Amino acid sequence: MHDDIRCLISESEIHAAVERLGRQISDDFGDSELTVLGILTGSIVLVTDLMRRIEVRHQLGLIQASSYRGETTQPDELIINLETLPEIRGRDVLIVDDIFDTGRTMTKVQRELERFQPRRIRSAVLLWKKSRTEGPVRPDYHCFDIPDEFVVGYGLDYNGEYRHLPYIGVLPPQS
Ligand SMILES: O=P(O)(O)OC[C@H]1O[C@H](OP(=O)(O)OP(=O)(O)O)[C@H](O)[C@@H]1O
Numbered sequence: 365m366h367d368d369i370r371c372l373i374s375e376s377e378i379h380a381a382v383e384r385l386g387r388q389i390s391d392d393f394g395d396s397e398l399t400v401l402g403i404l405t406g407s408i409v410l411v412t413d414l415m416r417r418i419e420v421r422h423q424l425g426l427i428q429a430s431s432y433r434g435e436t437t438q439p440d441e442l443i444i445n446l447e448t449l450p451e452i453r454g455r456d457v458l459i460v461d462d463i464f465d466t467g468r469t470m471t472k473v474q475r476e477l478e479r480f481q482p483r484r485i486r487s488a489v490l491l492w493k494k495s496r497t498e499g500p501v502r503p504d505y506h507c508f509d510i511p512d513e514f515v516v517g518y519g520l521d522y523n524g525e526y527r528h529l530p531y532i533g534v535l536p537p538q539s
C-alpha cells in the first residue's frame with residue numbers, strides 16, 4: 365500500500381527498542397513518583413507503547429507543543445499548551461517525544477516545566493537526529509540515531525498523514 369516509502373526502521377526493531385527502553389526506565393525510576401508526559405501529537409504511539417513496558421507505578425500526562433505562523437506570533441514560534449498538565453510538583457517527570465531534531469521543542473518544554481517545581485526532569489525519544497541538534501540540551505534516553513532525513517510513521521506525520529504507519533520510513537522526493 366505504501367510501496368514508495370523506504371523503510372528506515374522496521375516494526376520489529378521499534379518494538380525491541382521500546383521494550384529495552386521500558387526496562388531501563390523501570391530500573392532507573394523504581395523508587396520514584398513518576399509522571400510520564402507525552403508531547404502531542406507525535407508522541408502518542410510511542411507513549412502508549414512505552415507506558416505498557418514500564419513496570420513501575422506511574423501517572424500519564426499529555427501536553428501539546430505546536431509551531432504557529434500567525435499574525436500575533438513570530439514565524440515558527442513554538443507554543444506550549446500546559447492546560448492539560450497534571451500536578452508534577454515534587455515528582456519525577458519523564459518527557460516522551462517521537463523525535464529530537466533541533467531540540468527546540470524539548471528545550472522549551474523542559475524550561476516551562478521547571479516552573480512547576482518537579483523533583484527532576486528527564487527525556488526519552490524514539491529518534492535522535494544528532495547532526496541537526498542545536499544548543500546544549502540532549503535527550504537522556506533515545507532508541508535510534510537517524511541521519512538528516514525527513515521521516516514519517518509511528519506517530520510522525522507529513523501534512524497530518526502517515527502517523528499510523530507501524531515503521532519509520534522516508535518519503536520519496538516530492539510526495
Ligand atoms: O527537535 P525539534 O526540531 O523541536 O523537532 C521535534 C518536534 O517536531 C515534531 O513535532 P511537530 O511540531 O511536527 O508537531 P506534531 O508532534 O504535532 O507532529 C516532533 O513531534 C517533536 O515534538
Ligand SMILES: Nc1nc2[nH]cnc2c(=O)[nH]1
Nearest residue numbers: 465513514515516520521
Ligand atoms: N514528521 C517529521 N517531523 C519532524 N519534526 C522534526 N523532524 C521531523 C521529521 O524528520 N519528520
